[in-house]
Amino acid sequence: MSVPTRMPAPMPPLPPLPLPRSPGGRKGKSPKKKQVNESISTWRLTDRIGYVMMWAAGLMLCAIGIGILVYMAFKGVQYLRPSLIFSSPTAEIDQSKSGGFFDPLIGTVLITLIGIIIATPIAIFAATWIVEYGRPTWLARLIDSGIEIIAGTPDIVIALFGLVLFQQGIFGWMSFTATGGAVFGRSFLTAGAMMSLIALPMVFAATREGLQSIPAHVREASYALGKTKAATIRRVLLPSVKANISTGAALGMGRIAGDTAIIVVLLGASLTLDPEGDVPGLNLLKGTGGTLTSYVYNNSPAGEGNAPQKAYAAAFVLLLIVLALNFAVDRIARSGAKTGLETSRLGAR
Amino acid sequence: MIEPREQAAPPAPGSSEPANGTVPPPIRRIALDRQPTVALPPSQDAVAIANTSDRSLAAARRPARGVAGPERMRIEGLNVYYGNNHVVKNVSLPIRQGEVLALIGPSGCGKTTLLRTLNRLTELTSSARRDGMITLDGSDIDSLEVTEHRRRVSMVFQQPNPFPMSVFDNVAYALREQGAKRPKKKVLEPYVIEALQRAGLYDEVSSNLDHPALRLSGGQQQRLCIARALAARPEVLLMDEPCSALDPKSTNVIEELIVELRKDLAIVIVTHNLQQAYRVGDHVAFMYLGDLVEYGQTDALFDNPKAARTRDYIGGAFG
Ligand SMILES: Nc1ncnc2c1ncn2[C@@H]1O[C@H](COP(=O)(O)OP(=O)(O)OP(=O)(O)O)[C@@H](O)[C@H]1O
Ligand SMILES: [Mg+2]
Numbered sequence: 001m002s003v004p005t006r007m008p009a010p011m012p013p014l015p016p017l018p019l020p021r022s023p024g025g026r027k028g029k030s031p032k033k034k035q036v037n038e039s040i041s042t043w044r045l046t047d048r049i050g051y052v053m054m055w056a057a058g059l060m061l062c063a064i065g066i067g068i069l070v071y072m073a074f075k076g077v078q079y080l081r082p083s084l085i086f087s088s089p090t091a092e093i094d095q096s097k098s099g100g101f102f103d104p105l106i107g108t109v110l111i112t113l114i115g116i117i118i119a120t121p122i123a124i125f126a127a128t129w130i131v132e133y134g135r136p137t138w139l140a141r142l143i144d145s146g147i148e149i150i151a152g153t154p155d156i157v158i159a160l161f162g163l164v165l166f167q168q169g170i171f172g173w174m175s176f177t178a179t180g181g182a183v184f185g186r187s188f189l190t191a192g193a194m195m196s197l198i199a200l201p202m203v204f205a206a207t208r209e210g211l212q213s214i215p216a217h218v219r220e221a222s223y224a225l226g227k228t229k230a231a232t233i234r235r236v237l238l239p240s241v242k243a244n245i246s247t248g249a250a251l252g253m254g255r256i257a258g259d260t261a262i263i264v265v266l267l268g269a270s271l272t273l274d275p276e277g278d279v280p281g282l283n284l285l286k287g288t289g290g291t292l293t294s295y296v297y298n299n300s301p302a303g304e305g306n307a308p309q310k311a312y313a314a315a316f317v318l319l320l321i322v323l324a325l326n327f328a329v330d331r332i333a334r335s336g337a338k339t340g341l342e343t344s345r346l347g348a349r
Numbered sequence: 350m351i352e353p354r355e356q357a358a359p360p361a362p363g364s365s366e367p368a369n370g371t372v373p374p375p376i377r378r379i380a381l382d383r384q385p386t387v388a389l390p391p392s393q394d395a396v397a398i399a400n401t402s403d404r405s406l407a408a409a410r411r412p413a414r415g416v417a418g419p420e421r422m423r424i425e426g427l428n429v430y431y432g433n434n435h436v437v438k439n440v441s442l443p444i445r446q447g448e449v450l451a452l453i454g455p456s457g458c459g460k461t462t463l464l465r466t467l468n469r470l471t472e473l474t475s476s477a478r479r480d481g482m483i484t485l486d487g488s489d490i491d492s493l494e495v496t497e498h499r500r501r502v503s504m505v506f507q508q509p510n511p512f513p514m515s516v517f518d519n520v521a522y523a524l525r526e527q528g529a530k531r532p533k534k535k536v537l538e539p540y541v542i543e544a545l546q547r548a549g550l551y552d553e554v555s556s557n558l559d560h561p562a563l564r565l566s567g568g569q570q571q572r573l574c575i576a577r578a579l580a581a582r583p584e585v586l587l588m589d590e591p592c593s594a595l596d597p598k599s600t601n602v603i604e605e606l607i608v609e610l611r612k613d614l615a616i617v618i619v620t621h622n623l624q625q626a627y628r629v630g631d632h633v634a635f636m637y638l639g640d641l642v643e644y645g646q647t648d649a650l651f652d653n654p655k656a657a658r659t660r661d662y663i664g665g666a667f668g
Contacts, residue, residue, distance in 0.1 A: 215510075217506060217510045218513070220470060220473070220506070221510040221512065221574070222512070223470060223473065223499065224470060224503065225522070225578070226497060226499035226500030226501075226503075226581065235522060235525075236512050236522070239514065240512070
């Protein structure tokens with residue numbers, strides 16, 4: 001067997017790259033640390049004004065955020081007592097006798113859980129369908145705009161709509177039904193169902209974004225192994241957007257915990273939990289109650305309770321809950337980075 | 350005649366093995382209890398001469414040509430269109446076990462499209478149409494269930510594309526049958542390790558199989574993808590420029606692996622590197638603008654190309 005004798009000629013070596021020179025000539029630094037440090041004094045005036053305004057905007061937001069936090073912490077720590085958290089509220093004019101906000105705290109936790117438990121699966125299914133199937137296109141677009149409408153609807157409108165909806169006879173099992181057959185329409189179940197609409201767009205958007213950022217070749221790799229589309233979605237795609245889903249869910253929970261309108265209209269915004277019926281557990285869900293938001297509102301100077309100190313304490317606890325959820329969002333995103341699951345790296349290669 | 354895969358182990362006396370030359374019974378599904386059909390690659394690798402540009406050395410290190418085994422796939426008058434774009438034109442090729450078929454040709458000539466058609470991945474592209482006949486072990490591939498077909502004809506892509514999960518799960522995913530009860534991790538472990546060993550990756554990842562696959566180097570990722578493809582015990586392995594993103598050392602490891610694997614698999618490799626085609630290919634097919642211009646034994650095609658186009662293309666690479 002003959003072997004050709006000539007081989008491709010080797011490439012001539014490239015000339016060395018010129019070393020970058022930093023303007024302003026920072027002397028005495030090792031070349032590694034050299035950086036381009038242009039001075040804004042060389043900028044045009046409009047650019048300089050814009051630059052200062054960007055700084056100012058950022059600083060102002062920082063100041064507002066820290067201001068709220070410090071003020072609430074100051075007031076909260078001042079008035080918050082363990083007894084407030086663990087005792088139920090009572091309707092008393094005298095502040096010293098009106099109890100704590102144990103019931104509203106439970107109410108917040110309960111309504112948040114109900115809302116997110118309803119919202120998450122629906123949002124995941126919808127997002128997965130849109131990204132992975134999305135045919136016919138008009139239906140995908142319709143669903144997309146539907147969710148956009150939900151996201152854009154003010155919560156008070158959602159609440160009113162929910163009230164009308166759940167006062168229909170077929171939803172009688174969800175709330176208190178009077179002897180005449182009139183359906184009350186207000187309960188943890190009905191309020192939670194409407195709250196899920198508050199969280200749904202966030203979980204949906206996060207999931208969709210995550211799925212869209214998974215490059216097509218990951219799906220192809222799975223199909224090429226003889227996997228069905230369903231298996232690919234379940235075993236590859238959804239696991240890799242877990243962090244996105246959790247982030248969306250935590251954000252959605254924050255929104256639910258902070259909502260007031262739906263609580264006032266659909267939960268009754270009562271001081272204590274008022275179970276309905278005698279099936280333990282279900283009676284709580286069918287019953288009405290209040291949350292920290294309605295408690296704060298009631299006890300603020302605007303409400304009837306007028307116990308501003310307790311309002312501050314409850315508001316502080318609410319703030320802590322929402323901050324904890326935001327912190328969780330952060331942690332989830334970062335733990336994704338640790339396992340290499342974060343979607344940004346998916347597209348990196 | 351190469352032994353069909355079922356005879357890799359010496360047949361039991363008096364067994365009714367088919368005579369040489371008959372097609373061995375195809376493997377219809379992943380059988381976890383099957384003996385490995387592929388020997389482990391030799392531990393000592395010839396990395397030293399990996400990056401040689403000396404063709405005589407490269408040729409010298411190439412193991413003896415594989416012996417053509419039974420024909421596993423046959424392409425007959427295949428045409429593929431993307432919309433009105435006729436991308437693969439009337440191509441007919443045999444794909445045999447025991448040898449490596451190297452597909453070469455300039456960029457855009459339809460090599461990837463041809464491979465994807467063999468794996469039925471083109472069916473995922475809505476604009477793609479194909480006609481002509483492709484058979485796998487004598488039966489039309491369209492008559493097979495598509496997922497089963499893709500298990501038997503596995504594909505490794507140009508870009509390493511591990512799943513965003515651990516090294517272990519990447520390989521285990523290929524092993525798990527969908528729908529059926531999912532085997533436990535303990536049960537799968539030996540098969541995962543074996544697949545990683547066959548792909549020559551195990552030594553590098555054995556300390557931590559839970560390492561995220563996306564944190565491996567490009568070469569390791571590609572070998573992981575090969576391990577993943579091998580884990581399902583395919584009969585035909587399609588490789589689309591598997592080394593284009595790799596350094597010479599990883600390329601060498603993968604070339605060794607390909608040569609090792611061809612005993613038990615039919616392998617089709619697309620490559621832009623003619624020396625690689627020369628090193629690993631037993632047969633070479635040269636495509637140009639969708640046409641199959643020339644197909645022949647590697648030596649014959651490289652030393653004495655019949656078509657002028659082939660001569661031009663090869664001449665451009667080998668001087
Ligand atoms: N999904 C697609 N839709 C439409 N046209 C496509 C698609 N994929 C490939 N093509 C076209 O098909 C032709 C062949 O592409 P193909 O990827 O098979 O070439 P190739 O030989 O693999 O090239 P390369 O060596 O650069 O990878 C090209 O002209 C390309 O534009
Ligand atoms: Mg290609």
